[in-house]
Amino acid sequence: AIQMTQSPSSLSASVGDRVTITCRASQGIGNDLGWYQQKPGKAPKLLIYAASSLQSGVPSRFSGSGSGTDFTLTISSLQPEDFATYYCLQDYSYPRTFGQGTKVEIK
Amino acid sequence: EVQLVESGGGLVQPGGSLRLSCAASEFTFSSYEMNWVRQAPGKGLEWISYISSSGNTIYYADSVKGRFTISRDNAKNSLYLQMNSLRAEDTALYYCARATRGCKGATCHDILDIWGQGTMVTVSS
8 A cells, every 4th residue: 555654744924924735746746646634523524636736616825736656735824724634645545545644733 | 415324323332243234315326435434532534345336346444345345225215334353442432424526637546535423332341
């Protein structure tokens, strides 16, 4: 199975900060990667697919980049509603695998 | 409103069985592939199973292979997860999630676009 390694596991940031989360695959996966946001007590929500395509309805401050093994999720200006946990998910092959998550907390 | 509603969770003893259901509404269930994803308390997300729209293609995570069985009844707009030989480490919130296609250029990707609210399974004596 492909392993997905996210970093950092948590970070503290202030409103307005630029935040970057990385995800590394144990083998090349092209651009078969999505990013999901999960708030406490809620189901995950898709933000980005195909590594860099913004899901409909998701604010443009979210962006994704990367291909092969290294991927990045960037929040250009952190908003109060963005404090959550973020997960990458590879859709290159089965079994699908998530990264371990990055919790974004208020500084 | 397009939605998925899970049910069937509860407390079960180690070695026991449980059957989860996921009821779909307001979309053509038979046209969509479906997945189960779980989340242990305070932990991250774990993908556990996939079923194609027809039910002919199925995949499992190694952690549940041989113990869990995914199935669907398109006439009833329902997805199921039969869980046998349950272990303490199967304790989790179980989500069903619809898969659709997100296309970028000439290639399309599986995306999990609709999720249920989850049903909690606790394995304990």
